[in-house]
Amino acid sequence: MDIQSYISSGKLELFLLGELTEREREEVLDFAKRYPEIQQELDDLEETMLAFDNMTGIAPSQEVKDKIFSKLESDFIFKQAPKPTTARADTKVVAMSSAWKPFAIAASIAAIVASGVAFYYADKYDEKNIQFIALLQDQSVMAGNLNQVKQEYDQKDAQLDKFVAGDYKRVEMKGEGFNMQKDARVDVLWDQNAQVVFIAINNLNDLSDEFDYQLWAIGDDGPVGIGLVNNKVEKLTLQQMQAVAQAGAFAITIEPKGGSKAPNLEKLVVLGEVV
Amino acid sequence: MEEVQIIAGLRAKDRKTTEYLYDKYSKALYAVISRIIFDKDIAEEVFHDSFVKITKKIAHYEESKGRLYTWMANICRNSAIDKLRSKEISQSGKTNTIDDFVYGMESQSGTQEHIDGIGVKELMIELNEDQKFIVEYIYFKGYTHSEVSEEFQIPLGTVKSRVRAAIQVLKKNVARI
Numbered sequence: 001m002d003i004q005s006y007i008s009s010g011k012l013e014l015f016l017l018g019e020l021t022e023r024e025r026e027e028v029l030d031f032a033k034r035y036p037e038i039q040q041e042l043d044d045l046e047e048t049m050l051a052f053d054n055m056t057g058i059a060p061s062q063e064v065k066d067k068i069f070s071k072l073e074s075d076f077i078f079k080q081a082p083k084p085t086t087a088r089a090d091t092k093v094v095a096m097s098s099a100w101k102p103f104a105i106a107a108s109i110a111a112i113v114a115s116g117v118a119f120y121y122a123d124k125y126d127e128k129n130i131q132f133i134a135l136l137q138d139q140s141v142m143a144g145n146l147n148q149v150k151q152e153y154d155q156k157d158a159q160l161d162k163f164v165a166g167d168y169k170r171v172e173m174k175g176e177g178f179n180m181q182k183d184a185r186v187d188v189l190w191d192q193n194a195q196v197v198f199i200a201i202n203n204l205n206d207l208s209d210e211f212d213y214q215l216w217a218i219g220d221d222g223p224v225g226i227g228l229v230n231n232k233v234e235k236l237t238l239q240q241m242q243a244v245a246q247a248g249a250f251a252i253t254i255e256p257k258g259g260s261k262a263p264n265l266e267k268l269v270v271l272g273e274v275v
Numbered sequence: 276m277e278e279v280q281i282i283a284g285l286r287a288k289d290r291k292t293t294e295y296l297y298d299k300y301s302k303a304l305y306a307v308i309s310r311i312i313f314d315k316d317i318a319e320e321v322f323h324d325s326f327v328k329i330t331k332k333i334a335h336y337e338e339s340k341g342r343l344y345t346w347m348a349n350i351c352r353n354s355a356i357d358k359l360r361s362k363e364i365s366q367s368g369k370t371n372t373i374d375d376f377v378y379g380m381e382s383q384s385g386t387q388e389h390i391d392g393i394g395v396k397e398l399m400i401e402l403n404e405d406q407k408f409i410v411e412y413i414y415f416k417g418y419t420h421s422e423v424s425e426e427f428q429i430p431l432g433t434v435k436s437r438v439r440a441a442i443q444v445l446k447k448n449v450a451r452i
Contacts, residue, residue: 008436008439009435009436009439010434010435010436010437010438010439011435013435013438013439013442014420014435014438015341016341016345016348017349017352017413017420017438018345018348018349018352018353019419019420019421025340029339029340029341043342044446045442045446046342046344046345048442048445048446048449049344049345049348049442050303050344050348051449052398052445052449053302053303053304053306053307053348054302054303054306055395055398055449055452056306056310056395056398057302057303057305057306057307057309058302058305058306058309059301059302059305060301060302060305060319060322061319063319064319064322064323065297065301067323068297068323068326068327069293069294069297071323071327072290072293072327072330075288075330075331076288076289076290076293077287077288077289078284078287078288078289078290078291079290176334177286177334177335178283178286178287179283251287265280265283265284265287265289265292266279266280266283268283268286268287271287
């Protein structure tokens with residue numbers, strides 16, 4: 001292909017003026033990718049057009065600027081410069097479904113005790129009694145199991161009560177529109193009165209070891225870090241984050257391990273506005 | 276601020292980034308519009324709507340399809356052309372020429388505008404008649420190249436190469452001034 005004649009065809013200028021058809025645009029982009037000279041010429045021409053526009057223009061009036069920003073005011077999520085946050089407590093994982101371990105141990109201990117009892121009786125009484133003792137043993141294991149299920153139930157019931165009693169607002173944070181992970185999805189559950197925040201991860205990619213996901217509550221005073229997100233937990237496990245009283249939106253960014261004082265907006269993964 | 280940072284900040288709806296964008300590009304973007312629309316109030320209205328549109332459409336902007344300024348300038352240019360062709364303006368019968376534009380800027384108060392007006396003249400001075408014609412119709416009257424070709428019966432290829440030649444002259448002058 002004759003790159004020079006392509007460059008001098010005038011196509012690149014029309015590309016920048018937005019006057020090419022979709023198919024022609026694709027062609028220019030494709031060539032620009034393949035031939036650095038074409039990309040360079042596009043960049044130069046864009047600089048020229050920007051410089052030309054700058055040199056031939058006068059600034060729009062202050063009133064227009066004020067009007068634009070008052071119109072956009074309600075859309076802004078990050079309204080002010082981020083305030084450095086001092087407190088940074090580690091995120092507590094609230095176990096919703098992993099409470100079985102202590103009860104399994106209790107059940108095992110019950111089984112051992114039962115075995116001891118069985119041997120004692122076996123010495124004193126007839127061997128036939130062993131059968132009965134074995135049943136007894138089974139029964140204590142089952143009692144242990146039942147106890148475990150009951151405990152689990154009570155715990156979930158208590159958490160459910162808390163949710164029913166609390167006024168939890170669900171804020172869906174999505175990755176659409178950002179570059180990091182388009183299909184990312186994390187929900188925030190926020191009781192504004194009690195200032196309690198939970199998050200539940202629906203879809204969030206793994207991170208390499210030198211990074212952490214950090215949750216931000218974005219209020220009138222700018223973004224405040226409210227804890228690191230543990231993405232190694234089972235899907236939809238609730239994690240309690242730091243208390244938040246006021247926020248217009250929540251967001252998660254990728255930060256260096258341990259979190260940052262202010263969010264790196266270039267690595268914003270998900271964002272959800274409080275409706 | 277790098278372009279990627281600006282885009283990321285706009286997508287996060289960050290006020291500071293939006294202000295930075297405004298400060299950096301409002302003059303150039305407003306120029307794109309006010310060249311085509313001579314009436315200051317209407318031009319500012321179109322600029323207002325275009326800028327708001329830019330902040331709202333940034334989520335759909337694809338970096339791989341062209342750079343930020345070009346994308347924004349196209350939004351402004353298209354809005355200005357749409358407005359120009361709406362009934363609201365065509366009834367007033369006003370058409371722009373480079374001379375009107377320069378005169379309009381020079382007659383405004385303030386020295387800054389005055390200097391800018393001289394800039395336009397200096398930028399245009401080396402264009403030959405054909406090139407000046409192209410710049411006038413494409414930049415100041417909001418014509419597309421195919422419209423210029425149709426209306427003035429100039430072959431499309433010729434229009435393209437004149438656009439190219441005119442911008443090359445501007446490029447040289449921009450670098451010189």
